[in-house]
Amino acid sequence: MNSPSIEAVNLSKRYGSFPALSNLNLKIEGSKCVGFLGPNGAGKTTTLKIFTDMIRASEGRALINGIEVHPNKKKALESAGALIESPEIYPSLTPREALSMVAELRGLPKGERRKTIEDAVAEVKMEEWLDKKVGKFSKGMKQRINIAAALLSDPEVVLLDEPTTGLDPRGMAEVRDIVKSLKKRNRLIFMSSHLLNEVQDICDEVAMIDHGKLLVYDTLSNVTTRFSKDSGNVIEIEFLRDIDYQSVNKNIASLANVNSAERIDSRRVRIKFSGGAPIQERLLSDIVTMKIGMISFHSPTSALEDTYLNLIKDTL
Amino acid sequence: MSQSPTRLSSSTRTQILPSSISQVGTVTKYELVNYFRSRRFFVLLVIGVIISALLTVLVGYYRPADFMSSSLKFYYNWFGGSVTFIIILSGIFYGGDAISGEFQNKTGYFLVANPLRRSAIYIGKWLGALIASMIMLAVFTAIAIGNGVYYFGLSIPYQLWVSVLFGLLYLIAVLGFTFFFSSLFKSSSISILVTAILFLFAFMLIQTLVEGLVKIEPWFLITYGAQIITNTLIDPYPTTSTQGFGPNVFTSYATTIPEGIAILSAYFLITAVLGLLIFERREFT
Ligand SMILES: Nc1ncnc2c1ncn2[C@@H]1O[C@H](COP(=O)(O)OP(=O)(O)OP(=O)(O)O)[C@@H](O)[C@H]1O
Ligand SMILES: [Mg+2]
Numbered sequence: 001m002n003s004p005s006i007e008a009v010n011l012s013k014r015y016g017s018f019p020a021l022s023n024l025n026l027k028i029e030g031s032k033c034v035g036f037l038g039p040n041g042a043g044k045t046t047t048l049k050i051f052t053d054m055i056r057a058s059e060g061r062a063l064i065n066g067i068e069v070h071p072n073k074k075k076a077l078e079s080a081g082a083l084i085e086s087p088e089i090y091p092s093l094t095p096r097e098a099l100s101m102v103a104e105l106r107g108l109p110k111g112e113r114r115k116t117i118e119d120a121v122a123e124v125k126m127e128e129w130l131d132k133k134v135g136k137f138s139k140g141m142k143q144r145i146n147i148a149a150a151l152l153s154d155p156e157v158v159l160l161d162e163p164t165t166g167l168d169p170r171g172m173a174e175v176r177d178i179v180k181s182l183k184k185r186n187r188l189i190f191m192s193s194h195l196l197n198e199v200q201d202i203c204d205e206v207a208m209i210d211h212g213k214l215l216v217y218d219t220l221s222n223v224t225t226r227f228s229k230d231s232g233n234v235i236e237i238e239f240l241r242d243i244d245y246q247s248v249n250k251n252i253a254s255l256a257n258v259n260s261a262e263r264i265d266s267r268r269v270r271i272k273f274s275g276g277a278p279i280q281e282r283l284l285s286d287i288v289t290m291k292i293g294m295i296s297f298h299s300p301t302s303a304l305e306d307t308y309l310n311l312i313k314d315t316l
Numbered sequence: 317m318s319q320s321p322t323r324l325s326s327s328t329r330t331q332i333l334p335s336s337i338s339q340v341g342t343v344t345k346y347e348l349v350n351y352f353r354s355r356r357f358f359v360l361l362v363i364g365v366i367i368s369a370l371l372t373v374l375v376g377y378y379r380p381a382d383f384m385s386s387s388l389k390f391y392y393n394w395f396g397g398s399v400t401f402i403i404i405l406s407g408i409f410y411g412g413d414a415i416s417g418e419f420q421n422k423t424g425y426f427l428v429a430n431p432l433r434r435s436a437i438y439i440g441k442w443l444g445a446l447i448a449s450m451i452m453l454a455v456f457t458a459i460a461i462g463n464g465v466y467y468f469g470l471s472i473p474y475q476l477w478v479s480v481l482f483g484l485l486y487l488i489a490v491l492g493f494t495f496f497f498s499s500l501f502k503s504s505s506i507s508i509l510v511t512a513i514l515f516l517f518a519f520m521l522i523q524t525l526v527e528g529l530v531k532i533e534p535w536f537l538i539t540y541g542a543q544i545i546t547n548t549l550i551d552p553y554p555t556t557s558t559q560g561f562g563p564n565v566f567t568s569y570a571t572t573i574p575e576g577i578a579i580l581s582a583y584f585l586i587t588a589v590l591g592l593l594i595f596e597r598r599e600f601t
Contacts, residue, residue, distance in 0.1 A: 015601075052429040054600035077431035078333050087425030090346070092353035097346065098426070104342040105430050107334045149426070153331060 002065065004079070004156040004188035005029040006051060010060035013046050013212075020046045022212040024060070028190060028205070033183055035199035035220075036192040038209035039312055044192040045085060047209070048161045051190075052082045064157055078106075081155035083146050083163055091135025095121055095145045098134060099152055106153040120148040123178060125171075139166040147175060151182070158182060160191040164198065176202050200304045210312050224303040227310050234306070235271045235280065240293040242266040247292055255286055339432045343440025344447070351410070351448045360409050364402055364452050368459035371398070375463065387468035391476045392549035395460045399479075400542055402456050403487045404515045406449035411494025412508035414441050415595060416501040428600055438495070438595045442588075445491055453483060475548050482545045485580045489538055490515070492584040496591035499598065515539075533569045541579025543571040 011024040021043040028034050036044050049055045051062045053073040062069045067076040089098045099117045108116055121130050124144035134142060143166045150158065160179075164172040172195075179189055179202050193199050199206060200220065207217040216223055237252075248269055253261040257279045259272045273279055284297050334342070351357045371394055375383055383393050415438070418424030427437055457480055461472060494511045501507035519539040526534040533556070534540045547554055547570060554570040571579070 049600065054425070054428055056597075056599065074333065074336070074431045074433055077429070080431075082429040084429060085425060086422075087429075088422040089426050090350045090423055092350050093346065097349060101342060101346045101427075102430060104345075105334070105339050105427075105432050107331045109331065146426070 003030045003186070005063075005065055006157055006159075006188065006190060007063040007066075008047065008051075008060065009063070011047070011050060011057050011062055012059040013043070013050060013055065014058045019212050021050070021057075024209075024212075024214055026207060026214060026217055028188060028207075028217075031183060031186040031188060032204040033179060033189040033191060033202050034217075035203035035206040036190060036209065037194075037196070037199065037206055037308060038192075038215075042209045043212040044209060045161050046212075048082070048084050048159050048190075048192060051159055052077065052080075052084060054084065079155055080157040080159060081150040081153060082159040082161075083150040084159070084161040086139070086143055086165065087146060089134045089142065089145060091133060093134055094131045095126060095134060095148070096130050098145065099149055102149050102152050108153060116152065120152050121145070123151075124148045125174060140168055140171055143167055144171065147178070151178070154185075156187055158187055158189045158191075160189065162192055162194065164193070164195065172198065196305045196308060197302055200302050206304070208308070208311055215311050220304065224307050227307040233273050233275070233280075234299065235273065235283065236264070236298055237269045237271065237287065237294055238296040239267045239269070240295050243269065243292065251290055251292065252287065255283060258283070333431055336433055336436050339436045340440040340443065343427070343432075343437055344443040347441050347444030348447060351444060356409055357448060360405065360452055361455065363405065364456050365459075367398055367402070368456060372459070372463055384467065387464060387471065388473045388475060388549060388551055390464055390468060391460065391473060391479070392546065394463065395457065395476065395479060396546035396549045399453070399456065399483050400486065400539075400545060402452060403449070403483060403490055403542075406445075406452050406487065407490035407494045408508060408512045408515060410445035410448055411442075411491045411498060412511045413498050413501075413504035414445055414495050415499040415591075415598075416507040417498070417504040419502045419598075419600070420504045425600060434596050435592055438499075438592055442491060442495055445495070446488065449487055449491065450484070453480075453487060457483075473549075475551070479545050479548045482542075482548060482576065482580075485577065485584075486538075486542045486545060489541070489580040489583040489587075492587040492591065493538065496587035496594070499591045499594045527567070527569055531567060535575065535579060538579065538583045540569070540571055541576045541583065544573050544576030544580075547571060547576075548573070 005028060007027040008024045011021060012019065013021040024047060036047070038044050046055070050057045051064065051069055053069050056070060064076045064080050069076045093101075096117060099120060100113060103113045103117060118127070118130070121127055124147050126141065126144050126148070129137070129141065134145065137145070143163075147163060150160065164175050167175060176198060179191070182189055183202075183204075191199075191203070203220060205217065205219050206223050208215040208223075216227070218226070243263070243266065245263065248261050248263055252258065252269060252271060257273045257275050259274055261269055261271045264270055271283070273283060287294050287297070375394070380393075383390050413420075424437070428434070461476075464472060497511050497514075498507040501510070519537055523534045523537050523539055526532060526537075553573075556567065556569050558565055558567045560566050
């Protein structure tokens with residue numbers, strides 16, 4: 001049938017006179033992962049909370065699969081799973097019980113509940129803890145259960161607010177894999193995150209927001225080519241010894257195809273160059289032959305980070 | 317559960333959202349699971365048992381004449397004397413932070429983003445608190461009856477059952493009230509404190525002041541309505557009476573049964589509606 005969708009129409013939220021979200025218009029449709037980026041206080045959580053009817057919009061509408069979340073919360077959220085701001089589970093319940101509650105509320109068929117819960121808990125690698133009380137869990141363990149709860153009913157639309165906060169590196173990687181597998185199953189994932197490499201890794205599109213206003217919503221590649229001023233050709237070099245301005249200017253900046261070379265600190269230099277991978281290869285061998293103590297040669301920031309830093313100038 | 321072809325999802329799973337009523341049942345069920353494992357439930361039960369044990373020992377040892385004169389007198393003193401305290405205690409323990417705690421501990425955030433009405437959460441939790449409190453009330457009543465049967469045999473005066481029913485109505489009203497109050501606050505301890513002060517002191521104080529100084533019937537107080545629980549255990553049922561002369565006249569007001577039922581029902585209905593409305597509008601910020 002229809003592909004999953006979420007839509008914000010002139011969505012605004014004011015706290016007193018403070019505009020936490022201003023006139024957000026955003027329509028996301030189809031099976032994909034959309035990263036929701038923006039600095040602290042930009043309005044990401046606010047947006048996601050309106051979509052789950054946790055807070056009420058001051059103006060505008062939020063729709064999930066074409067159904068307005070307020071006042072049709074029950075119907076709208078039927079096909080959505082959400083994890084917003086790490087909720088707490090009743091400490092005396094076990095993951096099995098907490099997830100049973102969700103399963104019952106969402107009407108999972110009785111005969112499937114047990115297996116569905118066990119699978120969901122296995123997916124977040126918490127099988128060992130299935131029948132232990134949540135009260136003693138660490139932050140990351142609770143977050144894993146929260147992720148399992150959000151995905152339990154295999155919802156078409158998945159809303160995640162910084163889902164990997166509190167997770168260990170392996171946990172983060174596992175969540176990335178879970179999200180990737182969701183995409184393959186025709187799911188729409190809308191996910192806020194501060195981890196740009198995570199977004200670059202799993203998302204197809206990004207929406208960037210700052211001061212409650214949407215700056216851009218486009219595919220990852222369009223966004224990076226449009227807004228990344230260096231078009232990706234940046235390289236960072238690290239030296240074993242301190243390096244002086246002179247050798248940077250004289251030796252590196254004068255190499256063919258190099259547009260600029262600037263010292264980041266005493267042992268690191270950032271080079272911007274034009275041309276593609278062949279030029280990059282040549283630059284590397286050139287600098288090696290200079291024998292000035294280069295020990296590493298790598299892309300300093302992701303294209304997305306570059307874009308982000310260009311679009312979002314000031315913090316708060 | 318039947319296989320539904322109307323499911324919009326492209327997923328293979330078939331699931332039909334349960335009715336709001338059955339979602340209320342689910343919330344109640346897990347609320348009770350949580351209660352039964354909580355320290356609070358046992359502390360309260362222990363308090364109820366200690367009060368009952370104290371009464372059992374004291375009555376057994378001293379055999380106070382007032383207790384022993386008739387079985388109705390016995391239940392009046394035993395049951396009528398402490399049941400409102402037991403009810404208030406349950407109301408404070410279970411209702412005092414029922415909603416505020418969901419915000420403070422962020423447990424409400426776990427449920428609220430699911431496809432169920434906010435009212436289903438509120439009502440489900442309310443029913444859970446009611447059932448847990450009823451267990452307490454039942455234990456207290458059972459021990460009272462056990463003692464009564466020991467002294468007076470199986471002829472339990474019908475007034476006791478009426479009184480228990482009124483006690484239940486009072487419990488319902490108290491929980492409606494405490495839930496409403498707890499939905500006004502974001503902090504557990506403050507909402508527990510406020511409801512405790514109200515029920516343990518403030519209402520009594522206002523009642524005394526209104527009756528003694530303003531000299532009007534305190535029909536607007538829930539505790540005044542609750543007097544039917546004890547009045548029922550008095551034979552004949554007490555009536556409003558005036559004593560003294562001139563400026564020293566003192567009226568002792570007695571709630572009639574219809575008045576009491578009306579007061580308690582009104583408290584429940586009004587606070588339930590207000591509490592629900594507030595919870596519907598509360599923001600999970
Ligand atoms: N209850 C509230 N009362 C007043 N202002 C609020 C409230 N909740 C949020 N805000 C304000 O709304 C703005 C947006 O907050 P929001 O939580 O949506 O930011 P965010 O993008 O999720 O930030 P972060 O990356 O830090 O999670 C912030 O400036 C915040 O101060
Ligand atoms: Mg946030």
